[in-house]
Amino acid sequence: MNEALRRWLRAVAGLAAGGATGLATLPLTPLVAVSLLPPLPAWRRRVLAAAGRLADVERARLARFLGEPAPTGAPGPGAFGYVAARLGPAVLGVLVLAALLAGVVYASMLLWLWFVAPDDPVTVLSSGVGGVLLLFLAVHGVLAVSTLEVQLARRFFGPGTQRAMQRRIDELAASRAGVVEAVHDERRRIERDLHDGVQQRLVALGMLLGRARRHGDQADELLAQAVAETRQALAELREVAWRVYPAVLDEAGLPAALESVAERAPLPVVLEYAVPEPAPRAVETVAYFVVSEAVTNAVKHSGAGRVTVTLERDGDRLTVTVTDDGKGGADPGGGGLTGLARRVAALDGVLGVASPPGGPTTVRAELPCG
Structure with missing residues (x-):
């Protein structure tokens, strides 16, 4: 008002x-x-x-x-x-x-x-x-x-019809190229996670089982280590699968998916969800990844003690804001934020990052829902 x-x-x-x-x-x-x-x-x-x-x-x-x-x-x-x-x-x-x-x-x-x-x-x-x-x-x-x-x-x-159409074509071509590059970056990250995490766990698991077969007197201890490695490998595999696409988003909707992000974060995440009606699934998916990536960056790089996530819908526009109380200085051109900007641009949305030295850092995405 x-x-x-x-x-x-x-x-x-x-x-x-x-x-x-x-x-x-x-x-x-x-x-x-x-x-x-x-x-x-x-x-x-x-x-x-x-x-x-x-x-x-x-x-x-x-x-x-x-x-x-x-x-x-x-x-x-x-x-x-x-x-x-x-x-x-x-x-x-x-x-x-x-x-x-x-x-x-x-x-x-x-x-x-x-x-x-x-x-x-x-x-x-x-x-x-x-x-x-x-x-x-x-x-x-x-x-x-x-x-x-x-x-x-x-x-x-304002620009004429032909000029406006040409500008729109250029924007679509740029966003398409950005989406292709973002997909390649995501694939490389998944491969790196599988190679450095799950694959190494499985190799260690195979070595432990082989040692257990050769040393019967240490079988109980080695099998216990193998069970621990199996659990860790499953946890890391579940984490990789979650990064690819969270199944809870389809099963329970965006609020439940965001609550899971808050529960998995090692620092307090306050979720303020003021969306009276669900957005299209493609918009909710991008909103989820914006929150997930921003929270991950806050955990890894900002030294924050608290993160606040706010989602609001005003007409045909969904606004996602993630703010942390960390040290600031985030680079909008970094790999993770660049990938988010491409995801958002693919929906004709806008991603903004404000991170002055000393903080706070605010990641804000505006996504059209029409």
Whole structure:
């Protein structure tokens, strides 16, 4: 609720600033139109440069108040068209703000007009109710005009259809290459775990059984060691299988899988799960591996005493946050985090790592659920 109120107040400030810049747009609009017609006036460059500077101011305003990223680069034809089309939304924004102010004034009459005109309740009620209605419409009008401003900026400053499609193709090609590389890295890690762990256990087990056959007087002791090696090999094999894919994810869902991660960790892991409805299985799988890898890194490298895992879903977006109180300094380009970034990118998600020296380290993944 507080964040929504802050966004609305920023939108009000953005419309107010837009009304001010609209005053500068008013004289430039006909000048830009004339500058684009033949024969070209000698002052065309100055007019178009002024239009470009005004467009830069507008883009900065949109980025500051309405959350619309401001494109960079030299002003192009889109800046001229935007200046010509900007006047309408600017006037509309001023009118909405005026209606908002009038709504506040008239709505407040329900509180104080009784003392001024106690014998005229009809006037008090009609003025107050009309003010409340006007205030309600103006509040929503602020959001509507803000959305119009953003769409207008995207229309003139955003990439064209062909460019946007090409960028999307490049992103998909890069994410596919990243997924292939992540699969290869995972296979190499599994092979290393099997070779250095389970395989060595099985070799030791075979040697113990061979010695037990040759030395009957030490058979009991050697067989006891063999049983211990067998248990350890099974535990390591189970660990490798768990890293490949946790069966509990299919059997009991993501909460149970994350609880198992918390139980297996050698340090306290606090799990905060606020997901009202399950996400798609592919999203839950990536969320699980994000948590598992982040907790593993915290155990191995951070020197943390506590890890907090938070999962939240807002509409069609699942946010996974893993924070530890360790020493910080994690390298986002490390093998494990790079593999996670590729997994997340394969779902059009975003992975961020914040790990200043001294900590804390926060790994945050935003996964689309649509």
